[in-house]
Amino acid sequence: MKRLTSLICAVLITGAILPVHAADFTWTTGAGGNNDARWDLSANWGGAGTPNAAGDTANILANWPTTAFGTRTIQLRQIPTTVGVLNVNTSEGDAIIVLQTTQTLVFDNNGSTAEVNGASTNQLRFNAQLVATDTIAIDVAGMSAIRVDRGITGVGGVTITGDSVSTTSAAGSNDGNDVYFQSGTYDYTGETRIDSGVLQMSQHVTSLGSTSIIVNGEWDLDLTPFAAPTGYFLLPTQTLSGTGTVQMDEGVKAESRSIRSDGATVAPGDGGVGTLTVAGAGLSLTGGTFQFEVGEAASDQIVPERLYISGTPGTVVIADVPADTRKSLGTVVLFDYAGTLSGDVADLGLTLPAGWAGTLVDSGSSIDLTITELPGGTVIIFR
DSSP: OOHHHHHHHHHHHHHOOOOOOOOOEEOOTTTTGOOOOOOOGGSTTTTTTTSHHHHOOOEEEOOOOOSSSEEHHHHHSSSSESSSSSEEEOOOOOOOOEEEEEEEEEEBBBBBBBEEESSSSSEEEEEEEEEEEEEEEEOOOOOSEEEEEEEEOOOOEEEEEEESSSSSSSSOOOOOOEEEEEEEEOOOOOEEEEESSOEEETOOOOTTTTTTTTEEESSSOOOOOGGGTTTTOOTTTEEEESSSSOOOOSOOOOOSEEEEEETOEEEESSSSSSSEETTTEEEEEEBEEEEEEEOSSOOOOOEEEEOOOOSBBBEEEEEEOOOSSOOOOOEEEOOOOOSSSOGGGGSEEEETTTTEEEEEEEOSEEEEEEEETTTTTOOOOOO
């Protein structure tokens, strides 16, 4: 008793809060059985015995009721509703799971990465605004798609991994429509990282807020819905980087349908030297900053289908690779374009490291950096 009293006093005096262990919930069908597409209220999210706290785990398993409607719905009764990990593994046909409310579903995993894990052939559809208190790691892992209809806000980010069972996206341009941002506002402030799979954005989603966008792998960021009328504008606060592919519309080959870099930064690689590919309509070099690491053994590259220089031209910024210091003069390919270049390379700005001299040159199939001087120069001793 003395020990318990001392512990209580210590908590009161120091203000310490004893740790609360996260709960693990598995949802089951409600009393309505096979005729209840939404389950009964006691089984819906926010009722007694359901997850609604930071760090809670929610498991949606294969024992969903079979309905004639083809859609199983979880009604959110507690607003907002909070969860740390959401596991989805439903095997009943091609049903769509709708987490439905006009308000918010919060992903808060007590400072760790929150998770959405899919493991079925069905689609998971969020018809609720998501709040990323912590970064949300979405693993589509064999689902047909995960669709977000009302946007994402918060201080966390979004990381996409896994690969869907789809063979083409809604635009028919890649190997899977894994995660689809359909509508709503996406103003979360963390980064958007696509490590595998595909993120497709509808033309109703105008931007990803201030987030940095990192694409790694093949067919990562699908922007083909931005075929009309203005292409996709990166925001001045954004950085587009990575070693993967951004897919633009292939049908109209014009700057107005390209990725517009006005004020943003495009920097190939992800923590090191790498190649970023922009397929389809291509990349506009108007008003943006394009950062390249140039080393002795390897250098960054951007591989666009087409390039455009107009209006206020952008600036190419060169940095030496710390672990691979440049020693040789000569030519380095920066933009290796497969199609055409519109505009004059001479209009681009160029910022070089201290002691470097060089120019940008259009070879007809690439924009190259011709290095004419490096720090220290070359000393030849005659005997």
